[in-house]
Amino acid sequence: METIKMIVGSVNTVLWDYVLVVALIGIGIFMTVKLKFLQFTRLFPSLGKMFSQLKNKETVEEGKMTPFQALSTAVAAQVGTGNIVGVATAIAAGGPGAAFWMLVSAFFGMSTIFSEAVLAQKYRETKDGQLVGGPAYYIKNGLKSKGLSMFFAIACIFALGIVGIMVQSNSVAGSVSDAFGVPKIAITIVLTIVVTLILMGGMGRIASFAETVVPIMAVAYILGSLLIIFFNIENLIPAIKSIFVGAFSPQAIGGGALGITVQQTIRYGLSRGLFSNEAGMGSTPHSHAVANTDHPAEQGFTAMVGVFISTFLICISTVMVNITSQSYNPNISAVKMTESATIMTQSGFASGFGTFGGMFLSICLSFFSLTTIIGWYFFAESNVKFVFNSKARTLRTFKVLAIIALVIGTLIDATFVWELADMFMGIMAIPNIIALFLLSKEVRKILDEYDELHAIKKETTKKERLVEKEIL
Template sequence: MESFHDFLKLLDSHLGGAFWFPYVLLGVGIFFTIYLKFPQIRYFKHAWKVVTGKFDRKGAPGDTSHFQSLATALSGTVGTGNIGGVAFAIFLGGPAALFWMWATAFLGMTTKFVEVTLSHKYRVKTEDGTMAGGPMYYMERRLNMKWLAVAFAIATVISSFGTGSLPQVNNIADSMETSFGIEPMITGGVLAVLLGLVILGGIKRIAAVTSRVVPFMAALYLIGAMGVIFANLENIGPSFVAIVGDIFTGSAATGGFLGATIAYAFNRGVNRGLFSNEAGQGSAPIAHAAAKADEPVSEGIVSILEPFIDTIVICTITGLVILSSGVWHEKFENVFERSSLTFVKGVYSEQNEQDREQMYRYLNDLDGHSIENFNGEIQVIKGRPLPGDYTVIHARSFAEDVKVSLGDLEEDYTGTINIENGLPVRDAVIVHGKSLIHSAALTTQAFTRGFFGEYGKYIVSIGILLFAFSTAIAWSYYGDRAMTYLLGPRSVMPYRVIYCAGFFWASFSDTALVWTLANVAIVVMTLPNLFGIMMLRKEMKQTVNQYWEDFEKQHPGEK
């Protein structure tokens, strides 16, 4: 599994983690924002009118209402990206990462408008009478690029696990264990069964469930978040200053946080922004293709609301909770994941400015450091590793109060541990202590710093349960539409069984491994879609212009 994670990290370094990917993603968003004259601003008010059903036509083809399609698509985007993903971005890039999430969302509102409109325009009715749409249909039916459509559909199936299933349940299980002490395997097993019961009903049952769950979970999460924000109101101003002030300087070292470069904050902020709102990924168009509408542009306009609600509203609230509470640069007792753990050669101190600078350069992949991984034996007595020529780094911070157990966290180990290339040779070695934390665990800690005190973590746990579970539901639909395209309706049931099995497995697997898989899966789906919508840019403009001409005739003065 460690070798597999190394392979995924290598892929991520050439894809989502590569310097060029954010520029491609934002570049397409900038192009369409200018080309279509800022539709995310001009059509914003109209989008609310459409989603409320004001312009609905009786008998329009489709399976779901505008609101149900929006709710389903939102349930696919409003998930762990809003709770764990924001925390992960701040953990990696500091406050400035949140700004780049905003930029991604603003431009993503236009990108989503384009991809949803085109996908809805070229949707088809399947053998069972339901609608099927998504980028693979416009790629084949309009661009005549069957090979690209097949590649995208395969990427969608992979991404349904990497985006919709695995990271979601991983965060649920982690949160439920932290808050309620429930074993991850039990959480995964119960939810896998519930997931199966929902997704077997197809899009109509999925839409019915998500249209009820999404408003409730958003209200619950908002109440808990406001409890933290108002309790730390004096820190809200400085939090915004840090977000904006660090954009072009990078985030300085604060507490246990060792700092981040501009490039690191930019890259991870854009990457997490995409994971959160999925604009450009081509996933949401699959849900919107089921909407009852004669005009593809009307559904595209509805989709403008997604990145706004998902990232600009919900992710900002999460970010302010984390920043105002101060937990993002504090160390907490936790079990050290191997993927975030390194024993480095030499003795370094957090109190030494030169040592902090060396570690900053090492963690941000900069030249000018002499840090190497440690190799050798370490003596451990009653769980305490004896001092030597090494320093323990976990979660991009100096680890403190380090302890070692073997197999059982409750039993202190006495003996030696062999370290090769910075990691214990035996997988059974458990290293734990104090360090920075990230993902859902960080957000959970932040929610305890408000009016609700320790009860705040239960709000996060329930929020993650609802957010992430609804995301897994929506992504199962994306995957089964892709399987329908690739192999026909008969392939859907085997896919759903494997999807539920993967959902169970991820509940007790390594968090960092799951997030890395998500990073890779997102990119292999996004790039073909961005290429496709750029190819159809002129048709998109013509379609939008025609929509408004027809709309003005039917609803004069309503624009």
């Protein structure tokens, strides 16, 4: 067993410290340039459209999701323990400057996730009356590579549908048990019932759950974070300064006690940012593929909003809580700080809310993990349909396996399972990145086509208004 752990650890070191950081940031920069820095021009109109969709909920036929439901399901998967525990670990190991590099990764990640979403829309399929899509489908239909698509699908099933569910259920059980003193067996029973009821309802119930819970979950955590920042408002400017100074000169923070290099700061910031928003990982395209939208590019713009919410809002909320509340101590070495990173954010909330702070964070973490379980299951199921051609018996069996994984996850030490999840997620990202690069011309073509159609529509509307004026 120790040999297996060493092998998994070595693979993860190579994947996450070197290969994926370079590959994911590289594809993000490449697509950003190719798409003419669309982050600057498309993000805020997409945010406005999202708020409009939130007010006026659409209805779609069975087997599809509305664009907002697709976004909610994607954000459900993106926002998990990585946005709290992972971010705390990043600033513990890389200093406050790691937050700056998280934002850099999110900026370039927006163009990556746009590309994933439009390709998922273009190359999706219909199976048993339901839309289905994702990297396995655009690798098979776009690259015409059955082998690479099957490789991705199998890695995704294990990464998200089995070991991924185990680590998330473990987070829920551990957090609630520690905060409220509830026995883990009771938490396991309740969690199993809730997840089973949601999964039994299929795509429709998953979509309804996501669009209801995700906005409440995100707003509650951000508002709670803003209150902590407000309680420590005198530390806000120094906190912002420490982020920018620490990004390029970490030794200038804490009088050199941190022992952190610029390389460490960049590595932890980029890797945790990429891990939290999942841009380029190949997970979120599964939900964007089933959105009922007028044009693939429209869903690509919506997908960008998911990265903005995950990193620019929720991850940075965690960073600012830790720094302004001074639960992050720049005078303690990085090694010692990393050891206590898991309770760092809890201390930050406790500083403003007292004992309720730990409970509040536990509730948020539980809902983050619960929604991630639902989102990851949906993504994995899309690949089960791909591998086994949507056989009903196989899908029922996979549901049972996912529930068993959930139960096991609440009862074990998750350290090694986290390592396995990291490894499989890293492995599944590689064929996705290859596909994004080789299909980049398709992405650019889809965006140009959208802009042409939009320009024609705008010109037609203008002419119609002129005619109306002449008539009047």
